Amino acid sequence: DGGITQSPKYLFRKEGQNVTLSCEQNLNHDAMYWYRQDPGQGLRLIYYSQIVNDFQKGDIAEGYSVSREKKESFPLTVTSAQKNPTAFYLCASSPRTGGRNTIYFGEGSWLTVV
Amino acid sequence: AQKITQTQPGMFVQEKEAVTLDCTYDTSDPSYGLFWYKQPSSGEMIFLIYQGSYDQQNATEGRYSLNFQKARKSANLVISASQLGDSAMYFCAMSPFSGGYNKLIFGAGTRLAVHP
Numbered sequence: 001d002g003g004i005t006q007s008p009k010y011l012f013r014k015e016g017q018n019v020t021l022s023c024e025q026n027l028n029h030d031a032m033y034w035y036r037q038d039p040g041q042g043l044r045l046i047y048y049s050q051i052v053n054d055f056q057k058g059d060i061a062e063g064y065s066v067s068r069e070k071k072e073s074f075p076l077t078v079t080s081a082q083k084n085p086t087a088f089y090l091c092a093s094s095p096r097t098g099g100r101n102t103i104y105f106g107e108g109s110w111l112t113v114v
Numbered sequence: 115a116q117k118i119t120q121t122q123p124g125m126f127v128q129e130k131e132a133v134t135l136d137c138t139y140d141t142s143d144p145s146y147g148l149f150w151y152k153q154p155s156s157g158e159m160i161f162l163i164y165q166g167s168y169d170q171q172n173a174t175e176g177r178y179s180l181n182f183q184k185a186r187k188s189a190n191l192v193i194s195a196s197q198l199g200d201s202a203m204y205f206c207a208m209s210p211f212s213g214g215y216n217k218l219i220f221g222a223g224t225r226l227a228v229h230p
Binding site for chain 2: 033035040041042043044045048058088090092102103104105106107108110
């Protein structure tokens with residue numbers, strides 16, 4: 001089945017550690033995105049990528065890093081510089097940027113700092 | 115500033131009744147898209163409906179319709195014949211097309227509870 005796969009679903013991190021969240025899509029979409037959701041709030045854009053080997057900062061990129069070495073993969077690293085990383089992280093993709101393109105989401109990853 | 119406002123933190127509706135979830139937006143872009151997503155307790159974001167700023171007709175998708183009033187900058191979601199499975203968070207989002215990016219700007223959401 002086509003879709004967006006995020007892993008792991010649940011992740012616990014010790015303070016000071018980097019963690020990487022995986023996002024893979026087999027929809028042949030050009031654009032991919034990472035969003036963060038805090039309890040009771042809407043989503044905020046962390047990073048997005050239009051094509052391979054290119055990505056742009058979103059509204060809350062500090063403390064995060066990404067790579068886009070393959071079209072189907074867009075991993076997000078939550079670094080130790082991110083002061084409040086406990087949140088729900090959602091990966092998304094769309095056929096291309098701009099225009100009336102629906103954005104599809106993965107099932108999300110819950111990150112908790114312990 | 116580009117912003118989405120959802121003024122209803124929570125809504126209740128009786129099963130089989132219709133309900134309207136409010137959304138207003140602010141943008142100076144002449145071209146933009148408006149989206150509604152449903153988020154059940156499991157967390158995934160489910161796309162419901164899309165309206166383009168130049169679309170002449172209101173969008174409809176099954177039991178979902180979008181009441182688009184461009185002059186008032188509102189894009190309310192109407193759910194007809196509510197079902198118990200409609201209980202979830204609902205998010206309105208906007209994608210301004212300046213720069214050619216699908217950068218969704220989300221509202222804070224409305225929690226809908228459907229009662230039997």
